[in-house]
Amino acid sequence: MQEIPKTYEPQKYEDKIYSLWEKSGKFNPDNLKLPKNAKPYTIILPPPNITDKLHLGHASIIAIEDLLIRFHRMKGFRALYLPGTDHASIATQNVVEKKLLKDQGLTRHDLGREKFLEEVWKFLRVTQATILKQARKMGGSFDWSREAFTLDAQRKKAVTKMFLDMHAEGLVYRGKRIVNWCPRCKSTLADDEVEYNEEIGKLYWIRYGPFVLATSRPETKLGDTAVAVYPGDKRYAKMVGKKYMIPGVLGEFEITVVADKAVDPKFGSGAIKVTPAHDFTDYAISQKHNIALKQIIDEDGKMMSNCGKYAGMTTLEARKAIVADMEKMGFIDHVEDGYKHNLATCYRCGATIEPIPSEQWFLAVDKKLKRLGGKSLKEKALEVAKNGKIKFYPFRFTKRYIDWMTNLHDWCISRQIWFGHEFPVWYRDSNQKSVSSEQQKEIYVGEKAPKGKGWVRDPDTFDTWFSSGMWSFSTLGWPDNYKNNKKTGDLAKFHPTQVLETGYEILTLWVSRMIMMSLFALGEIPFENVYLHGMVLDQFGKKMSKSKGNGIDPMDMIEKFGTDAVRLSLLIGSAPGNDMRLSEEKIASYRNFVTKLWNIYRYCVHADGKFLLIEKISQKDLKSLSDRWIVSELNRLIEAVTDNLNEYKFSLAGEMLEKFIWNDFASWYLEINKLENNSKVLGYVLDKILKLSHPFAPFITEKIWQDMYEGKCILMVEKWPVADKKLIDKKAQMEFDSLRQVVSKIRNTRASYHIDPGKTIQVFAKKAENKEVLEKLARIKIDIVSKIDTNGIVVAGKKIKLTLAISDLVDIEKEKARLGKEIANLEGLIVKTGALLGNKNFVKSAPKEIILVNQAKLKEYGDKLKIQQELFENLR
RNA sequence: GGGUCUGUAGCUCAGUUGGUUAGAGCGCUACAUUGACAUUGUAGAGGUCUCCAGUUCGAGUCUGGACAGACCCACCA
Numbered sequence: 047m048q049e050i051p052k053t054y055e056p057q058k059y060e061d062k063i064y065s066l067w068e069k070s071g072k073f074n075p076d077n078l079k080l081p082k083n084a085k086p087y088t089i090i091l092p093p094p095n096i097t098d099k100l101h102l103g104h105a106s107i108i109a110i111e112d113l114l115i116r117f118h119r120m121k122g123f124r125a126l127y128l129p130g131t132d133h134a135s136i137a138t139q140n141v142v143e144k145k146l147l148k149d150q151g152l153t154r155h156d157l158g159r160e161k162f163l164e165e166v167w168k169f170l171r172v173t174q175a176t177i178l179k180q181a182r183k184m185g186g187s188f189d190w191s192r193e194a195f196t197l198d199a200q201r202k203k204a205v206t207k208m209f210l211d212m213h214a215e216g217l218v219y220r221g222k223r224i225v226n227w228c229p230r231c232k233s234t235l236a237d238d239e240v241e242y243n244e245e246i247g248k249l250y251w252i253r254y255g256p257f258v259l260a261t262s263r264p265e266t267k268l269g270d271t272a273v274a275v276y277p278g279d280k281r282y283a284k285m286v287g288k289k290y291m292i293p294g295v296l297g298e299f300e301i302t303v304v305a306d307k308a309v310d311p312k313f314g315s316g317a318i319k320v321t322p323a324h325d326f327t328d329y330a331i332s333q334k335h336n337i338a339l340k341q342i343i344d345e346d347g348k349m350m351s352n353c354g355k356y357a358g359m360t361t362l363e364a365r366k367a368i369v370a371d372m373e374k375m376g377f378i379d380h381v382e383d384g385y386k387h388n389l390a391t392c393y394r395c396g397a398t399i400e401p402i403p404s405e406q407w408f409l410a411v412d413k414k415l416k417r418l419g420g421k422s423l424k425e426k427a428l429e430v431a432k433n434g435k436i437k438f439y440p441f442r443f444t445k446r447y448i449d450w451m452t453n454l455h456d457w458c459i460s461r462q463i464w465f466g467h468e469f470p471v472w473y474r475d476s477n478q479k480s481v482s483s484e485q486q487k488e489i490y491v492g493e494k495a496p497k498g499k500g501w502v503r504d505p506d507t508f509d510t511w512f513s514s515g516m517w518s519f520s521t522l523g524w525p526d527n528y529k530n531n532k533k534t535g536d537l538a539k540f541h542p543t544q545v546l547e548t549g550y551e552i553l554t555l556w557v558s559r560m561i562m563m564s565l566f567a568l569g570e571i572p573f574e575n576v577y578l579h580g581m582v583l584d585q586f587g588k589k590m591s592k593s594k595g596n597g598i599d600p601m602d603m604i605e606k607f608g609t610d611a612v613r614l615s616l617l618i619g620s621a622p623g624n625d626m627r628l629s630e631e632k633i634a635s636y637r638n639f640v641t642k643l644w645n646i647y648r649y650c651v652h653a654d655g656k657f658l659l660i661e662k663i664s665q666k667d668l669k670s671l672s673d674r675w676i677v678s679e680l681n682r683l684i685e686a687v688t689d690n691l692n693e694y695k696f697s698l699a700g701e702m703l704e705k706f707i708w709n710d711f712a713s714w715y716l717e718i719n720k721l722e723n724n725s726k727v728l729g730y731v732l733d734k735i736l737k738l739s740h741p742f743a744p745f746i747t748e749k750i751w752q753d754m755y756e757g758k759c760i761l762m763v764e765k766w767p768v769a770d771k772k773l774i775d776k777k778a779q780m781e782f783d784s785l786r787q788v789v790s791k792i793r794n795t796r797a798s799y800h801i802d803p804g805k806t807i808q809v810f811a812k813k814a815e816n817k818e819v820l821e822k823l824a825r826i827k828i829d830i831v832s833k834i835d836t837n838g839i840v841v842a843g844k845k846i847k848l849t850l851a852i853s854d855l856v857d858i859e860k861e862k863a864r865l866g867k868e869i870a871n872l873e874g875l876i877v878k879t880g881a882l883l884g885n886k887n888f889v890k891s892a893p894k895e896i897i898l899v900n901q902a903k904l905k906e907y908g909d910k911l912k913i914q915q916e917l918f919e920n921l922r
Numbered sequence: 923g924g925g926u927c928u929g930u931a932g933c934u935c936a937g938u939u940g941g942u943u944a945g946a947g948c949g950c951u952a953c954a955u956u957g958a959c960a961u962u963g964u965a966g967a968g969g970u971c972u973c974c975a976g977u978u979c980g981a982g983u984c985u986g987g988a989c990a991g992a993c994c995c996a997c998c999a
Contacts, residue, residue, distance in 0.1 A: 313999070314999070325999070327998075446926070446995085449925075551994090553994095581993095619934075619946090620935080626935085634961080698936075698937090705946080712958085793964060872943095889979085890979075892941075
């Protein structure tokens, strides 16, 4: 037998073990030897953005998902864990743009579309390779043969087909409406890509014809076409429906007065100016009341040519100039300083959002479709959450999903970003697709450019969520694997997937879109369960970010402590859906646990040169109380861990494992085993521990397995243990526990009186409730753990009483005080429990079990009290 | 403005359908240490479970309210 090193060195083994798994081909479920009817278990990795390397959030995703995959693979499922990456169009474009500006002082426009995209691809090849390498480091059992990228050829096919199908159904349409426009990115943003930051500005009260009204954006007065008031507002009742000429800095203009509930009568003067082209509320009002729209701000965020002398100014410049002019012309009533309001900014670049009317592609979420049984995407997506076809963990996120979905508007899917999926759309004239252009000539929607001259492809690209929304099925070969409404190949085998596991922060952005897309394309849900984890925060509870410099790089931690320690620290000590704090200390403590496991193995092999792992054990092999106890404890653990994992309670399962391995097996059983030498039980327990721990800590468990079996089989594809109920022995557990308590008491006394550990203490027992217990106490020689001399044990009569021969070492007064406290405590408990049992209502309504427990308790307290009292008396 | 979550030991958090004297890790204190493990062991101290009211025989757990913190959604001109 080879000498086993004292500590487990993850850096030495992890890469080798990973390639062993990979080479075995078992990551690919097609290579698992399974019965034909084996159920599939699929998780598709939420694709990390190729903007950067992996962070702890990703590490957490992989730890959880790979745990589920390994658990189910061992349980005999056709487990598929499909890896991939996301092109993250706008995010990536911005990262590369920033880099370009920094390195070469160039903007993307300086470079031109083609050259710029080359830069993007150069960049993403590097980050993508890094990400995939890091996913391997995390130990993810990914089927690399199915790896996907949201912008590769197969996914391009899928996006194109999806758009064409949706177009054929009239689900996507081109429309001009107000959009969130980022003047810096020169692109639209989805509602949820807009971030609101509180800003303190000015509120201008302006004289506005017959009105005085308050606005924070006086420059938009140039685009006003109405004034709105709250319906029934007495101050303005007579004016509603009438038209007024309003004097302005560029002369008079006409407005209509309308009544609309969107107006807050308590704000300002209760009347608001309506600028339909540059405000969402105003746009909605104008639609309802049929009011004209006048655009005055262009896609550069500048005032348009219809703004007279203000044309060409940015909105901020125009505001200054217009306010100055208004001042001169006496339009300003007064200006309120320190006005708090929320400023809309771009979540990618931070520039101020300008709402402007723009021609874009939209996805109609309320349109009823034949293929959805006459329901709309929104209705269908709500239905599957409400009827529990898709289950959310924790449950509370169901409500958040439903609320969000209920309020969903048509989704703007086009972006004026260069990097992304192109639209299968052509226009006859390239100039026609300008945001400010009023008219379109010819549009052609199709896979390839139509014949004829002058057709130019739509320069826009898809919202990145459009392609990631298809992730659950585009990765499984849709549309090739979907003919005549029938799934074939991987799609038939693995869709719908079982679990989508992701951070709760993208529940709305991503999860909801995947649900709609899958319902549309396949008429089925994309996944059965949605498990949402919290964010990983630093030790102070702050969000980790590069700018703050408080981020922990998972790869540094793996280098330092090993992957298993990182995985364990991400899995244990957190609750689903709640944020968790992580510190280096926590990871270090799990490294210690891994070392513990290693040394358990080391002990087993050292203790018995012929040590073997054992699959099954029978009653005959259990030679002692401690054998029966640990085996019983273990089989209960198998049940509990399995149940908890089935319920997504990873933390609880992990904690139980840890406690069993460390506190029961290592601290107690191993010590006793040093005297009993039952290596069969060691082999049995270690076999189960390795299997149960494998999904949590795959590397060390596999390493030990490989060493034990000399490479003949792989733990990753071993069978998950099933509890053997015949081996659960409650009596043995109770007996052992009482022994543990005796030992603990002795240790306690020893420590309190500072008794030299080298000295042996004599233990006398006068009466024995159970003769056997004391005999066992002697037999398993617990003096190894507490150094007592059991020769002094005397068994007589019914009750146990242990007296330690330590009187010469004991501080009588101190001991009396301690016993007095204990006696008072017990007396209190007896009164309390007695009262409870004396309560008629309790006896009437409490379940029998609880009553029995309390009766037993009362008796136990009484017995204990007697012992303590006798001890107290003896001290005199 | 609407909503969700969190509040348990010095710190970080568990606590499954209400039912043992409320748990763990870290930290702290004391002691130990050559043979699986100093990445260790043993023991100890430390909690009016944020507060108030209610339901109940019984509340950390359920209900209502208050306070504090985090977040989400909507955005108000």
